[in-house]
Amino acid sequence: MKPSTQRTLVRVLAGALALTPLIAGAQEAPVPTINAGDTAWMLTATALVLFMTIPGLALFYGGLVRAKNVLSILMQCFAITALVTVLWTIYGYSLAFGNGGALNSWIGGLDNLFLKGIGLTSIYGTQTIPESVFMTFQMTFAIITPALMVGAFAERMKFSALMWFMGLWLTLVYVPVAHWVWGGGFLGTLGVLDFAGGTVVHINAGIAGLVAAIVIGKRKGFPTTAMPPHNLGYTVIGASMLWVGWFGFNAGSELAADGVAGMAMAVTQIATATAALSWMFAEWWAHGKPSVLGIASGAVAGLVAITPASGTAGPMGAIAIGLAAGVLCFLASTKLKRKFGYDDALDVFGVHAVGGIVGAMLTGVFASAVLGGKGLAEGLTIVDQVIKQGIGVGTTLVYTAIASLIILKLVDWTIGLRVTEEQETEGLDLALHDERGYIL
Amino acid sequence: MKLISAIIKPFKLDDVREALGDIGVSGITVTEVKGFGRQKGHTELYRGAEYVVDFLPKIKLEIAVDDQLVDKVIEAITNAARTGKIGDGKIFVFNLEQVVRIRTGETGSEAL
Numbered sequence: 001m002k003p004s005t006q007r008t009l010v011r012v013l014a015g016a017l018a019l020t021p022l023i024a025g026a027q028e029a030p031v032p033t034i035n036a037g038d039t040a041w042m043l044t045a046t047a048l049v050l051f052m053t054i055p056g057l058a059l060f061y062g063g064l065v066r067a068k069n070v071l072s073i074l075m076q077c078f079a080i081t082a083l084v085t086v087l088w089t090i091y092g093y094s095l096a097f098g099n100g101g102a103l104n105s106w107i108g109g110l111d112n113l114f115l116k117g118i119g120l121t122s123i124y125g126t127q128t129i130p131e132s133v134f135m136t137f138q139m140t141f142a143i144i145t146p147a148l149m150v151g152a153f154a155e156r157m158k159f160s161a162l163m164w165f166m167g168l169w170l171t172l173v174y175v176p177v178a179h180w181v182w183g184g185g186f187l188g189t190l191g192v193l194d195f196a197g198g199t200v201v202h203i204n205a206g207i208a209g210l211v212a213a214i215v216i217g218k219r220k221g222f223p224t225t226a227m228p229p230h231n232l233g234y235t236v237i238g239a240s241m242l243w244v245g246w247f248g249f250n251a252g253s254e255l256a257a258d259g260v261a262g263m264a265m266a267v268t269q270i271a272t273a274t275a276a277l278s279w280m281f282a283e284w285w286a287h288g289k290p291s292v293l294g295i296a297s298g299a300v301a302g303l304v305a306i307t308p309a310s311g312t313a314g315p316m317g318a319i320a321i322g323l324a325a326g327v328l329c330f331l332a333s334t335k336l337k338r339k340f341g342y343d344d345a346l347d348v349f350g351v352h353a354v355g356g357i358v359g360a361m362l363t364g365v366f367a368s369a370v371l372g373g374k375g376l377a378e379g380l381t382i383v384d385q386v387i388k389q390g391i392g393v394g395t396t397l398v399y400t401a402i403a404s405l406i407i408l409k410l411v412d413w414t415i416g417l418r419v420t421e422e423q424e425t426e427g428l429d430l431a432l433h434d435e436r437g438y439i440l
Numbered sequence: 441m442k443l444i445s446a447i448i449k450p451f452k453l454d455d456v457r458e459a460l461g462d463i464g465v466s467g468i469t470v471t472e473v474k475g476f477g478r479q480k481g482h483t484e485l486y487r488g489a490e491y492v493v494d495f496l497p498k499i500k501l502e503i504a505v506d507d508q509l510v511d512k513v514i515e516a517i518t519n520a521a522r523t524g525k526i527g528d529g530k531i532f533v534f535n536l537e538q539v540v541r542i543r544t545g546e547t548g549s550e551a552l
Contacts, residue, residue, distance in 0.1 A: 228491055
């Protein structure tokens, strides 16, 4: 991250006061200080990202299931928010962002268990915001990632199984992958570009969701019985909240209120709008009518795809990424799923994994200054960067698929993943929570 | 006395109610129903998954009237509910044996 103007000024003044030459002063390591503007933005961004999960994602998914399961989705998103918050506080943050010493390429350390050492004045690395804000900002990412998976196995997982699966998955998958990319681990060191979490959040959740959908099995009656969304109004409201909240996700990932954050906001808006249109037109062309669910899904696909690129791509790169994401995610959610017959109920794989992979690979292309981006690291060609991106994507796909499979099987063998057939038919709201979403 | 039952397109309800009011019908019962006739159903498409919806929403009206009003009621409903397109609905006429106004105990035509 670039030092802020204010910090540079402080450094220069300090150098001048010490009566040393200005150049020598500038070469000293800057003492990190808290910047009010950066902190104000990051407090806001953190709230925006939490808003993406509850109520944004909860409503987006809630509207897509049948009326008898709407509460189960809202409950799962809410419970994940609470569970991850506590686990992140106890050990998640420490293992993801703490210093892992000799093992730091693979996992963080235990120095910050129970957020030990994070006080009113602590700062993470060379940041300009309080560490408490950084920790909470990262917590909201750790919350939304498992919550994204809920859509894949919707309408059939036991609530107790969900709690165990999510707790274990956060610990054994999210925390290490976040560390590898952002916490000083080997993928970040390698130079994989993932500004706001295309790999850590979206590919990670997308592939784990696919594995979960396959391990738990298809919903009773899929694909012969009609299972249309029960309230697309919720879905559009949820997608709109995701769109708005995503400015916190992407522009917040700069961890400062500066030019990169501003451009991240701009490219997020541009890519999202482009993908909404490209999914809509693809569907219009393929099926004869533009659909509400299509344009909303396209927007989410665009948001996913621009996420890793949002700190490096320029406006034209954003249009290209949005175009590709809209069309490819449309094909993945409508054709691929049908062809292979897996029941990824709400297309977590089709939108998040496919959108995430498209975004991650194109990040390597559109970071290039020639294509309007911020510029690649010195000496790197587009091909070099795309290979690095591929390593990041491949590592995550393989590790997350295997680790998720093991966790799911473990939960299935011990307490069982799936509700009974009778409970599934009755609906999870009544069967698992003794409540109904609609008392009309 | 006759009981007239009519299935119409939902958006025609206000027109039919007005037409019936004009000829002096003093009460109708309305139910939201679903069914199919020659119009059949329609298809819905969500992310490439196509569903055939067999039963379309319709409105069912029930009107109890004296014999001399029957033809006028049929004419009023027919004119008000017709669009000329498939799915406009049907009218059924039944003999009505007895009517009782619960509040007063009146019976027959008095109770209509």
